[in-house]
Amino acid sequence: MGSGGPYLNKKALLSPLGAARLCQLAMGCAVVAMVTHSAGYSGSHGVFCMAAWCFCFAMSVLVFFLDATRLHGYLPVSWDNLTVTCAAFATLLYVTASVVYPLFFVRSECPYAGCDVRDFRIAVTVCSILGTLAYGAEVVLCRARPGQIVVGYMATVSGLLKVVQGFVACIIFGALANGSQYYQYAATIYCVVVYAFCFALTTVVVIMTVCRRTKAVRCMPFDRFVVVCTLLEVLLYLSASVVWPVFCFDTKYGSPFRPSSCPWGKCPWDSKVVVAVFSFVNFGLYLVDLIYSQRIRFVSSQVSTNSRI
Structure with missing residues (x-):
């Protein structure tokens, strides 16, 4: 921004995207306040939900502040790719917490602490669902559409799938760590190596995109590198x-x-089932990603050919 221009970004407030982020902040603040005030949490499931809400709230505060003050221009990252990646990841965390928290903490009858605790837990669940919708709205608003100039790779369906693939891999790792006994056979150890390698490869692609390092692959174009991976x-x-x-x-x-x-x-058997199910889920996600990447590349080639004519 040149000298004498506004330093604050009005679109951070006066736009649909700004409204979605304000809703994220409001719902995140409400959830954290109600959980710490009266709703409560306990055990590994409660700790996960609380950690997810706090992480997303802190991330939203940082994104909103940097966007409103335009300070993100001083960061060596692709802001559009970073924000849509954060929004997609936060959506997945909120979806998980919105299912896990009521499943383990909301009951039809009043707990020993009284009906107020139950009502607070119901309110936490409702606000968490609304927060999910707010983060999902940001993803929809930032997602690249057919015929639109793509600002960043992470805004495409293929880029968003990378976030989902990484999230599913984290679920697999959690199940593996929960007494899955994967070390019994060399074949199951091989599967763990596959999960770790694919997660690392997906993470590298996301980091390269967010950090504007897409030209680091000198042996081939970045889009071809992504398809090969x-x-x-x-x-x-x-x-x-x-x-x-x-x-x-x-x-x-x-x-x-x-x-x-x-x-x-x-039960190790339960963990093995979770790993098996989400292995198929991630296989399907990677397959859809591969098909969509080919489609995008074909469309881009046609557009560039028509433009030369």
Whole structure:
């Protein structure tokens, strides 16, 4: 901004995107205040929900402040890519917390602390759902549309899928750490290596995009590099999606049925099921990502060809 110009960005307030971010701040503040005041939380599930809400609220405060003051221009990052990535990740965290919190803390009958606690927990759930919608609205507002000039890769469907893939991988890692006994066979260890490698590769693509390092790949264009990485991830996840269930649920290596003596919440069989299910989910996400990346590249080629004519 030149000398004498406004230092504050009015669009941070007077725009649909600004309204969505203000709603994020309001819902985040309300959730954190009610949980700490009376609703309460306990155990690993409650700690996760509280950590998710606090992280998203702090992130929203920082994004709103930098956008309103235009200070993001001094950061060595692609602001559009960074904000849509944060919004997509926050949406996933809020969705998870909006399901986990009422599942473990909201009951139809009043708890020992009285009906006020139950009412506060219901209000927390409602505000969390509204916060999910607010973050989702930002993703929709920032998402690239057909025929629109793409400002950043993370605003495309392929870029947003990268965030979802990373989030699903985190769920897989959580299940692996929860007594999955993956170390029993070399084949299951191979699957863990696949999950870690694909997560690292996806993270590298996101970081390169956000940090404006897309020209760091000198051997090929960045869009081709992303397609090659996605194809590799599809093949690796396909192998893991086949190997993991075989070595976990086949009668030769494991059990196809849940053991009756296995305690709820600490059963290795449950963790193995979670890993198997989300392996298929991530395989599908990577496959859709690969197909969509090819489609985008084809459209871009056609547009550039027509422009030369």
